[in-house]
Amino acid sequence: MCGIVGYKGKDKAIEVVLNGLKNLEYRGYDSAGIAYVQGNKIKIKKAQGKLFNLEENFKNKIESNLAIGHTRWATHGEPNQINAHPHRVGNITIVHNGIIENYNELKNKLNYQSKSDTDTEILAAYINDEYQKNKNILEVLKNINKDIIGSYAVGIIVDNDDSLYCIRKDSPLIIGLAESEYFIASDVPAILDYTNEYYILENDEYAKIADRVDVYKNGKEIKKKKNIFEFDMEAAKKNGYEHYMLKEIMEQPTVLYNTLAAYKNSDDLVDLSKYSEIDIVGCGSAYHVGMAVKYIMEEKFNLPVNVEIASEYRYKKVFYTSKHLVIVISQSGETADTLAALMKAKNLGIETLAIVNVVGSTIAREADKVLYIKAGVEKAVATTKAYTCQLLLLLMLCYRNDLKIFDKLNDDVNDVLSKIDMFKKISKKIINGKDVFFLGRLDDYSYCLEGSLKLKEISYIHSEAYAAGELKHGTISLVEENTPVISIITNKIIADKTISNIKEVKARGAYNVIITNQKIPNDLADEIIYIDNKKEYVGILVIICLQLLAYYSALELGRDIDMPRNLAKSVTVE
Ligand code: G6P
Secondary structure (H helix, E strand, O other): OOEEEEEEOOOEHHHHHHHHHHOOHHHOOOEEEEEEEEOOEEEEEEEEOOHHHHHHHHOOOOOEOEEEEEEEOOOOOOOOOOOOOOEEEOOEEEEEEEEEOOHHHHHHHHOOOOOOOOHHHHHHHHHHHHHHHHOOHHHHHHHHHHHOOEEEEEEEEEOOOOOEEEEEEOOOOEEEEEOOEEEEEOOHHHOOOOOOEEEEOOOOEEEEEOOOEEEEEOOEEEOOOOEEOOOOHHHHHOOOOOOHHHHHHHOHHHHHHHHHHHHHOOOOOOOHHHOOEEEEEEOHHHHHHHHHHHHHHHHHHOOOEEEEEHHHHOOOOOOOOOOEEEEEEEOOOOOHHHHHHHHHHHHOOOEEEEEEOOOOOHHHHHOOEEEEOOOOOOOOOOOOHHHHHHHHHHHHHHOOOOHHHHOOHHHHHHHHHOOHHHHHHHHHHHOOOOEEEEEEOOHHHHHHHHHHHHHHHHHOOEEEEEEHHHHHHOHHHHOOOOOEEEEEEOOHHHHHHHHHHHHHHHOOOOEEEEEEOOOOOOOOOOEEEEOOOOOOOHHHHHHHHHHHHHHHHHHHOOOOOOOOOOOOOOOOOO
8 A cells, every 4th residue: 555754854854754655665656756955946756666766867866855755556557657656736745645546536626637547636736726716735734634535644845945745534544743853654563663653643634844843633732642653664564553454454444435435436346147158266364255245136136146266267167158157256366276267257258247346457457347456565474355345346346226224334333443342352352262163054054155254264263164955965073062153144044044053053052252233142142243234335334343253263262364374365276
C-alpha cells in the first residue's frame, strides 16, 4: 500500500524523505516520487519501480529544507511514472494515500484535463481551484470534507510558502517531532531513525508545519497529545502487533472499505446476468471464496456456478457454452495452477475475468478483464484480508445494483474485532483437541473449509471441514469426549438440519462451539459466538471469527504464525 513521508526543518529534506520511504518499502509499491523546494522553486522527481530508480536523480547532493515523498501501490491507473506521486496542479503539489470516491464527478465539475489516470491529480486540481479563490490554504483544508468523498491522508506544498501542510480522513497520518525538525508520515517506521515522538492526526484534522506545528479542526486550533513509540523498527512495521497476520486481520475494516469505495461509483462491476454458466477457479483460500459465493450467485442469477480447484481444472474436460464465463481468483496473481487454468479457458475461447490483489501480475495481465481488490500488501502466509476482500468483491458483483447493502459493513467488522477476549478464551479449549471438526451446510460449509484450513495451516492441529450431513457417514467415529466441533449456522433454510447434526456430536461428548446469527436451542453449545447480523455479507464476519480462532490457537501453541512450516505465500510451481 502507498506510503507518505514529508519533512520540514534543516537542509537534509531529500535524505530524510528517501530514507523514510525506504523504511516503508515493506508495505509494497510500484513507483515512487519526491517534491522538494530548492530556492523558490518546487521540483518533482518520479520513477517507476524501486526506490533506487528515484535515487538516481539525487546522486549530487541537493540541499532542501522542505520535501514530500510517496511510494505508490497502484489503485487508479497503471504503475508508471506519470501516475506516480507527487501530483502538481497550479500552485499545489501533493502526495496522497486513500481513494477519492467522487473524483470523476469533481473532474467534470472542474472541467479539468488530467495528465495521469489518478484520483490524486483531481484532488490536487480541486485544492488548487479552491486555493485560487482567496489564497488561503488552511481555509481550503477546513472545508475540504464538504466536497471530497472518500479517504485521504495528504501532504501538501504550496508555491512560495515555506510551510508543510497535511490533512487526513480515514487514512492514517502522523506528525513526527524533533528539535527544529518535523515529519509527516503514513506510518511510524518512516520517522523512527530521527524521532519516536509524534502526534496522531484524527479524522478531519489538518496542520500547518513551519517552525512549529499547528493542528486545526473546523477552523479551531487543537491541542494535541504527544505519543512516544517505545518499540523497535520491526514492531513498527507490524503496526505494534505481534504478527503480520494479526495486523492484517485488524486492517480489514480499512481494506474492505477501500475495495468497496473503488467500485461504488464505477461501471467496472461486470453484469453476471448475461452469462448462462460460470466456472470459478482458484487454489487454497481463493477456491474457498468461490465456494462461499457459489450458492448466492446461483440463487441470484439462476445459473449454474461450478467452483473448481485450479490444479484439477487445468487437466479436466471443461464443458462450456458461448455465454460461459470463467472467474479466476488469486491474491498474488502468480499461482501456477490458477494461471494454467486461466490459459486453458482462454485457449478454449471462454471469456475470463480475474479477481486479483497484486496489480500488473501475470494473471491480471492475461485475463480478458481484471477487477482488483484493494487489500494492500499481504505478508503473512495465511491469507486473511485478501480472502475477505475477494469475497466482498464477488458479493458486489452479485449485488451491483444495490451496493447500499454494504454501508454498515465496516461497523460490523469492527464489532467482531472488538471481541478478542472471547476468541482467546475459546482458542485455549480448541488447542486441547487432537482433531477439530468444522460443520456447516451450503455456504456455511464453505466458511468451514476456510476456517479449517486457517486452523491447520498455522496451529498444526489436524482439522477437517464437513458438510454437516456427511459426518455420520464415517468421520463421526473420531468424535470423542471433548473433541472440538465448530459449527456454523447462518443459512436459515438449513439451520434446523445443522442443529440436528450438532446434537449428534454433542451426544458423543464434543466440545461445541457455534458461530451463528440464528436462534438456536439454549443447551446446544458450550460456546456461542453470536453475530447479530442477517446481511448478505455475514460470511465475511464469520470468516473473521474463524481467522481469530486460528490465530489465537496458534499463538497459544507458540507457532511460527507468519511463516508456518512447509508453506509459501505464492505457489509458482505445479
Ligand atoms: C498459497 C497461500 C494461500 C493462497 C493460495 C492461493 O497456498 O498460502 O493463502 O490461498 O496459495 O494463492 P493466490 O495468490 O493464488 O490467491
